[in-house]
Amino acid sequence: MTTDALSRVFSALSDPIRRDMVARLADGDATVNELAEPYDVTVQAVSKHLRVLEEAGLVSRSRQAQRRPVHLEAGVFDLMSTWIERYRRHAEERYRRLDDVLAALPDDVEPVPPTRQGA
């Protein structure tokens, strides 16, 4: 289900440690032990965070190499930026219509329509 996939991506990123791990993986692949180093948590806890990121499709782990480095799937982030950009363009289109509405209004217009004032 596509909406679930989207929710998994965003809920995976709702945790500060996982966001931090993602930020570090943006610099390059790393092993679980390397990722666990800066945190005051067990390797098991880090593995659990990684599983969440993996299930969301944000990271992948090599099946071949013995140290199984964690790799960031940057494509998912490109996709998220695309969504945000589409949202922005949508808002921009709306505000260009507002530009036109404003251009047609007299300069001395009251901020609130008369029938709604008072009460």
Add this chain to the structure above:
Amino acid sequence: MSTTTHETEIVADPRVPLVRITREFDAPPAKVFRAHTDPELLAQWLGPRGLEMRVDYFDCRTGGSYRYIHTRDDMEAAFHGCFHEVRPSEMIVQTFTYEGVPDEVALERVVFEDLGNGRTRLIATSLVDSFEGRDAFVASGMDVGVREGYERLDELLARQK
């Protein structure tokens, strides 16, 4: 004529589930405010392109409420909420619910900043109660593009299995 120098900016806050939109207008705050509070004017710009906007009721004052419906062919999407605080030419704080998901509510604030020389900076924030809700909210604004986006995500995720 429009000579807007700044295009719409969007920030999806990483720490709290909100979206902030900033845009400047070549009109004083009173005019921009009027375009938000007068349902006849609102209907001319608020709805997505290609959709009709029908205002059921719209009482834009502190304690008032609103409801409007976007329609296209046989598709209908209704929205409603309350005006929590309406301060002419300065600020509107309101709730916002899409009736398709009636348990969810966004808290929206629109600030009209007077830039002088007949210009206004609009800062519109939407706060929801979860990141999932925020991102669904971002996705919902995408109209046509969203399906394509989901399909691409599907492909991307499928490749990683």
